[in-house]
Amino acid sequence: MPRPNPVPIAAARPKKQQKPSPGRENIVSGKPVSSAVGPVANIRTRRERPCDACRRRKSRCVIHEGAVLCVLCEFHKQECTFVQSPLPRKRKVVDDGKKDSPNNQKKSRSVDAEPPPLALPTPTITATAPSPPPPQSQLANSHIPHLGETLGLQRRQHSRYIGLSSPFDSLLIGLSHFDTRNESTFDLGTLRRVNDHECFIMLPDENTQDYADEADTLQHVEQCVHPHGPALLDLYFRVVHPSFPIIQKHLFVERYRNGDRTFSPSLMAGMYILALNWWSFDQRLVHHPKPDAARLEAIAMRSLSRAMERPKLSTVQAGLLLLQRPEADSWSLTTQLVAVGQELGLHLDCSGWSIPLWERGLRKRIAWALYMQDKWSSLIHGRPSHIFSANWAVQAINDDDFNEEGDGFDHRPEESEEVQEENERGQILFAQMIELTQVMAEVMDTFYTQVAIQDFANAGEGSTDLILARAKPVQIKLRQWHDKLPVQVKMNAPTKSNLSPLGSLHLAYFATEITLHRRIVQSLDASSHNPYGFFMCRNAAKTRLISAMDFVNRLKPQHLQAFWYFASKINFTLIGTFGSLLWATAPAQEEADFYKTRLREYRWTLSVSSKRAEFLDYAVSMLDASRAMLNNLAEKPSLATQISNAGVPPAVSARSGAGAGAGASASGASGGHDVHMQDMADLKRHYSEESFRGFGHEPFGSRPGSGEQTAEGSVVGE
Incomplete structure (x- = not known):
């Protein structure tokens, strides 16, 4: 269905006869929603031009029947234009010293800028891109997975769970028209159905406070640890992650390696802060001055409070990591994270949702980590828990929930037997x-x-x-x-x-x-x-x-x-x-x-x-x-004094354990004074x-x- 206010675009291409295709881009795994979906996507033939944005991304350009924007441009809320000429094909240059082209110079600089590998037993982030963020043109051509099919990790919008008693009645939601992405756009936002019963509303991040400053905040975090960021991440994944696996490790590492700098500042700061506890375990780091952890914590806490206005899975991840600090003791932050988790639907059973399989496992791991945070905080503070069994539907964790396959990266680095x-x-x-x-x-x-x-x-x-x-x-x-x-x-x-x-x-x-x-x-x-x-x-x-x-x-x-x-x-x-x-x-x-x-x-x-x-x-x-x-x-009083006051004769000897048990029963039945005195003798023998x-x-x-x-x-x- 066309939007009420279509976004203006450049001169449209002439319409051609299109063949319907049963598939769609980036199909997510999961149970299909039973409600009616929109028309099947019409995919152009190879001779038809992709839009300018999809050409830059080197992505497949798909336009639904009757739509004015392609799928990716509609998702990224940008114009869908066809004004740029096709890019010339790049030929492989023979290594004969002729490397004066801009592309070759850029590649050479990128390789030279990589920090030298650190002597770690299991390097994972080592030799990544330098801490300063690369230019946008470089990001556009890098292989970074699209997170649009995810529910809690999208870059420019966030999700909020719609409960049964909210003004969005489930029956009225069922009357809405949902496209092949299980989304329905209206004035207040975009509805996203994940199954027949649960629905979220997707809202743009740019409407939240201080969203424009997030990139600068991330840059400040990187400056605090530069040039040791990659080494600290190696330490984090080596020491913390194995027993507290709330990060999608492979996806994170590959995004970091490919120059993606759209990470949550509070999450990055939380990972760095925890890794600083093992600074001396790296033979090269130990010879350098340790970064200012207090400054990192201040940036992280400010960033986290702002991120709660646009909650994502990274918000809960960051809060949980900051609460694992040895000196952290914040009951109020724990309660806030529980509330954010409920906004994200972490208390629900996501096993049948129409989201990527790897995101289901990640959501379950984060949900159970939040559960442990709430319950142990309740014990150590002596205060009521905020998670109740009547409203906790998360399934028990299993081996499949730790599987990271299907995140968009085909290459998997070999891990040692020890790792x-x-x-x-x-x-x-x-x-x-x-x-x-x-x-x-x-x-x-x-x-x-x-x-x-x-x-x-x-x-x-x-x-x-x-x-x-x-x-x-x-x-x-x-x-x-x-x-x-x-x-x-x-x-x-x-x-x-x-x-x-x-x-x-x-x-x-x-x-x-x-x-x-x-x-x-x-x-x-x-x-x-x-x-x-x-x-x-x-x-x-x-x-x-x-x-x-x-x-x-x-x-x-x-x-x-x-x-x-x-x-x-x-x-x-x-x-x-x-x-x-x-x-x-x-x-x-x-x-x-x-x-x-x-x-x-x-x-x-x-x-x-x-x-x-x-x-x-x-x-x-x-x-x-x-x-x-x-x-x-x-x-x-000493035990001898108590026995003396009770009138126990000096000649009375201790009975066996069996006799004491019988004597206790007799005492309960008759209340005999002799049995009571013999129990005191048993206590003396015990001590x-x-x-x-x-x-x-x-x-x-x-x-x-x-x-x-x-x-x-x-x-x-x-």
Whole structure:
């Protein structure tokens, strides 16, 4: 259908008889939309002229029947003219020194301007175009893929999801006329249908604030790191990307190599900022002054706030990368990214959308990374999550979602065996982190929502029993996750790389366990609980604490210097917080002294490890703050004093564990005073056992309570 206000063009070509063709340019993969589509595209024969713009792009020029603009000119919102004469064919010049033509000079300068390769094990961006952007004429002839078929990566327009309750009623949208691109143009914008139910509105970027300054902002970002931009991107894809694959690596690299400088400034800055953490890992970079990270962060945050007015996938990518900084701690930015993700439809199931297959996988990876950001931020800040299961339709991630085929580039660089191994390990790590986050989210929903807190308060003295009952199914899921952990991501798995990012996954597992047991310990009251049940709950908590501390004590430099998810800094701190809680609630001085000693050892471990992982300084500071609070804790009576006050005869000996269990049952039935005194004797024997010796030196998983064996324990009350 012609537009209401057609764009003026030059003198039109004479119409010729055209043959309909069933195909169209850049067909996207996916389920076709069932609504009626426009006329089939009429493709000119080879003798017909392409428009001037398509001739410059060396693209196929397609004009729909009745349309005044070709497909690409209509997409780029530009005139479709036929005034320029055909370009002369270029002949290959024999290498005889006659290279004085402008084209040959340009090629020679481009090659000379390339920076020398850096000594990296797996170079990917090295020897790319120089940081200053090339002229537009050079970009026009370079092989850069058209992103017009994508939904969230278009260059000059952005998309916003249209919900069912919005003024755009789905039935009225169905009455619109959609062309072969599943688009319908009207006064407010362009409707883009991705399936029978979901629709987006496409809006031009140029109508948003500060859009014209985006190219200058990108130039400022490049100037901050020039001439080390390519080397920093190599570091990013080597260290960060394998375990946090939210970038379409091959597409990004090829666009960068071909001179495309239409990247989001905040995204580029985020990649550079993260890579700066491994500046010393490159032998050539280490001899140069490090770029100003604070200046990069300032540019990135300003650019990101402006980019949220024209949301794209790159907006969420940039925000997620900036939040992975070790010093980043922004709850408000996390909530903003969730809102932007919902505008982009990241909470929906895109598996059947009419978008490129590789974009479906990219959207799922970004969506699950946003999910993890929201859920772990909810835990470490103690605030409500903004993503609810009732409105989360994203399918589970699978191997196909990491496939980058079909992005417009046929050439695929060969990767070494080591790189392939690390990429596979990173994909498994990413998928396992998603599954663990889902279990952790269930822990938060079960114990830390306002409804759950009120339920436990209403239960009174029965709150511990209610918490234990609700904890059992969650603990089973957590144990099953640990038992099914693939061998590639176990802490003792061999690796050829000098860095191992597995630490953040296992630390997150301990943080989830501690978050569950922390709620149980908070509900315990020695004066109102059966002594044996009280002892069992605290013993289970002590086992988790020792296992977590043992895990931290065994971390090696290859773990500490690798990439850690943003929540790791707080997860290290939660271990110390849990130890302080057990110290503060210890019923006897002997137990309090035990936790005091363990926390002193834990602080020493963190302070030594912080030499290789500076973000651990925060956990050390929090431990010191907790220790300062515990200075106000009143001294507890010794266990011998408690037993003496209870009237236990000196001749009474400790019973076996079986007898203690029977005695506990009898105590619950008859409330006998002798059984209560014998339980106190059991506690005394427990606090004098060798289990309080501290850390051993066995490798990972060699004994119960270590990082590979923790899941064998069960929740009290099973």
